[in-house]
Amino acid sequence: MAPRRAGGDLNASSSRAPMEGRQRLRGEGGSLGAVGGDADGNKGGDATVDVEMGEAAELAYSATVPTNRQVVPYSQYMTQSKGAQAPSQVHPQQAPPAPPDSGGQVFKEVSVPSEIAHCEGRIQDIAFALERKRERERRMKVFRGEGVLIKPSEGKDHRELVxxxxxxxVAYPMYNKVVYVFEAPTPSSEMLKEGLAKVLAEFREWAGRYTKETPNGCLGINLNDEGVLVIEGKADGTIADAMPFHPSSFLLELVPPTSTMVDELLLMQFTRFACGGLVIGLASHHHVADGQATTLFMNSWGKVVRGEIILPPVHDRSLLKARDPPQPCFDHYEYSNITHGHCSIDSNLTIKKLHFDAIFLQELKLKVKGGSNNARKYYTTFEVIVAHMWKCITKARGLDGVIKTKASISVDGRKRVNPSLPKEYFGNVVYDSSAQSIASEIINRPLDIIAELIHMAITKVDDSFIHSAIDFLELRKQSLGPARVNDAFDVIPVSWMKFPINSFHFGMGQPLYVGPSLMLVEGLIILFDSYANVGGVDVVVCLSRAHMTELEHYCFHV
Structure with a gap:
């Protein structure tokens, strides 16, 4: 394994909220979180405060509801009585001493639910705990060591070019960055590298390098087995300190650094925490594989480490070749403005993780089902959430009138072609389909009408549409670039809800958390199953800072 220096030997980062002994305060309002299946579970759409016995955690999933904003002293923002009412105001004489380094500030404006549910055990002052958490954020550091190139072990795959x-x-020319969080015990780095070398013998694309020396002159992969870069890191905090892993600059310290100078198509970082926990940070280039294919690779790696037999991937990308001659029969406006280049990054963008739990999702679905504007009475969780977010984001952006806006949806085509592709197919099988309207209609029309727009955009992706899209792209093959060149008025919903990401493990327990790091693309919406709430959905959203503030005023109201 050839040594290779990673990009940067020392990086300091902030931690997130503690996790051990966590209890939860719940009340009315909105909460932050992720995506999931059909509604099922605890009360939805409420403000949630993660707290720890002996030490309160960050207000990890709390969301501001303007009508519930109150001024309270630090020690009053808690209760042990079920159904107890939060005080609307407390006289300063009742306030406790100010926490250290608070500048004598005893009162703080916070988002307080109008009803706080029962919480077992004694809960420390939340604001004081937040001060302690911020101090840990300033102290926690991630140290990156040198990287090594892991090459495939000997195998039966003798291909030279893909x-x-x-x-x-037409996939985005970017690295998808994901973190996989494991609590102790975890396998040694040597076990992980040995298993990685074995699984790369079946997935040699990741160990190759891009080339334009192909028969058609377009980008391909030279299967030269140069290797996957693996960096080992060390964090001086615990996994509990880092929870709940909101998308942030801290998470970028847990994934390998990438730039235009990086040659590797797959990079990994193994970061060991003081508690024995492990975070595997993955940076995989999107031209090689989509989310489903990357998940197939990761699950295969886990099986190899566990000593299990894996099914070989299907590498025949000619299964998606164009017809001769090409015969596009649809107007594929999603691909009409494709250009070369990389995704632009706006420094004014911010990213947040919103949480919709099962009851809130149920309320959204009931609102859609109760609409009388069309005959359809059922929509998927994805369709309902995307319709809701599209409406809320359009409001938050202040759009109105005849401004055009669209939802650019990535649709997995594996089961939509005839015959369907094998689930072991390795590559990109994502098709772009758009729902379009004008801003005033998205804002003012009922939610079921917007859900119908989303539904129709998805269901039109069938076998004939897919082959038409491939043929359409064939006619523009020499100018292909990233498909989604979106306006600032659009949203880009992506679903991770059906990815078997929790199947990835090494025989010592499933991951505590799996999620994106920091993907700054205006209008991006990533939906995935909530790790903290059965039936809940976490939604990662990227918007401008001003629009994000407005979004939080809308998105937790049905």
């Missing part, structure tokens, strides 16, 4: 399909070429 010609990328049209769908590979």
């Amino acid at each position: 010609e990328l399909s049209n769908l590979d070429l």
Whole structure:
């Protein structure tokens, strides 16, 4: 394994909220979180405060509801009585001494639910705990060591070149960055590297390098087995300190650094925490594989480490080749403005993780189902959430009138082609489909009408549409670039809800958390199953800072 220096030897980062002994305060309002299946579970759409016995955690999933904003002293923002009412105001003489380093500030404006549910045990002062948490954030550091290139072990795959399909070429030219969080015990780095070398023998694309020396002159992969870069890191905090892993600059310290100078198509970082926990940070280039294919690779790696037999992936990308001659029969406006280049990053963008729990999702679905504007009475969780977020984001952006806006939806085509592709297919099988309207209609029309727009955009992606799209792209093959060149008025919903990401483990327990790091793309919405709430959904959203503030006023109201 050839040594390779990673980009930067020392990086300091902030931690997130503590996790051990966590209890939860719940009340009316909104909460932050993730995506999931059909509604099922605890009360939805409420403000949630993660707290720890002996030490309160960050207000990790709390959301501001303007009508509930109150001024309270630090020690009054808690209760042990079920159904107890939060005080609307407390006289300063009742206030406790100010926490250290608070500048004598005893009162603080916070988002207080109008009703705080029962919480077992004694809960420390939340504001004081937040001061302690911020101090840990300032102290916690992540140290990166040197990287090594892991090459595939000997295998039966003797291919020399992979010609990328049209769908590979229109994928964003970016690294998808994901963190996988494991509590102790965890396998040794040597076990992980040994298993990685074995699984790379079946997935040699990751160990190759891009080339344009292909028969058609388009981008391909030279299967030269140069290797995957693995960096080992060390964090001087615990996994509990880092929870709940909101998308942030801290998470970028847990994934390998990438730039335009990086040659590797797959990079990993193994970061060991003081508690024995492990975070595996993954940076995988999107031209090589989509989310489903990358998850297939990760699950195969876990099986190899566990000593299990894996099914070989299907590498035949000609299964998605264009017809000869190409015969597009649909107007694929999603691909009409494709250009070369990288995704632009706006320094004014911010990213947050919103949580919709099961009851809130149920209320959204009931609102859609109760609409009398069309005959359809059922919509998927994805369709309902995307319709709701599209409406809320359009409001938050202050759009109105005849401004055009669209939801650019990535649709997995594996089961939509005839015959369907094997689930072991390795590559990109994502098709872009858009729901379009004008801002005034998205804001003012009922939610079921917007959900119908989303539904129709998804269901139109069938076998004939898919082959038409491939043929359409074939006619523009020499100019293919990233498909989604979106306006600042659009949203880009992406679903991770059906990915078997929790199946990835090494035989010592499933991951505590799996999620994106920091992906700054205006209008991006990533939906995935909530790790903290059965039936709940976490929604990662990227918007401008001003629009994000407005979004939080709308998104937790049905």
